[in-house]
Amino acid sequence: MSIRVAGRRRTTASLTSAFPRAEIVDVTSRAPQPWVRLSPFYPHGGIPVPYSEGVTSQSVEGIWQALKVFRDTDVDPGKLRITTMKGLKRTVRRHGPVQGHRTGLHGDRLLSYEAARRRIYLPAYRWILEHRAADLVERLRDMGDVVLLDYTTNGDITDPTSPLSHAALIQLHIEGRWPREDGADAARGGQ
Structure with a gap:
């Protein structure tokens, strides 16, 4: 294989x-x-948002975009609720340069790009592989x-x-x- x-x-x-x-x-x-x-x-729903006890997202991308902080705009919790797979992206053209990813919706720290990949994206994506798509991984x-x-x-x-x-x-x-x-x-x- x-x-x-x-x-x-x-x-x-x-x-x-x-x-x-x-x-x-x-x-x-x-x-x-x-x-x-x-x-x-994909809107699996119920995906735990890192650094945000009790908060869940519909999608992994919703978490990534929601916690992104721009020069002109902070976090956007609305991205956690999107179920259409559209309207998730937040761009530098609209919000200014990315400053980092916040450690949770109310966190006081910004993570660098690599740290955010490791501490936000990886745990969220691994969670769906283990809890929402384990059958596909086995296939x-x-x-x-x-x-x-x-x-x-x-x-x-x-x-x-x-x-x-x-x-x-x-x-x-x-x-x-x-x-x-x-x-x-x-x-x-x-x-």
Whole structure:
């Protein structure tokens, strides 16, 4: 069994040529059921918001966007309630440069980009893999050779030049190589 990650924008011919015996599985917000449930935009509901005791979100992306702080705008708890997979993004064009991610809706600290990936995004996404999509993770394990399609393929939590690929996180989860949320893996040279 092998799991790989490829860009969703690649053609079918390119994918089948590069991965001739692999099952191709789209895990983006545009994927068909049931695989769309692996998208961070999917409204599973009940996802615990890190640093916010008793607060939950509909989606992982809702958590990421809600806790983002811009020069001109603080947190946006409304992002936690969105169930349509649309209207989640908050942009620098509208709100000014990103200052960091707040440690909870009422936290007093801002986390750097890498720290926010580790302490907000990773726990939230791992929670859905373990509690809302465990059946899909098992199906992927049983499929043999699989290529997961995502819009980005960056699986390096320390690389801020490209958005983090949730497909790469699925791969790391299945392979038992989940990045450390405390950053200790960075100190020893990677995931």
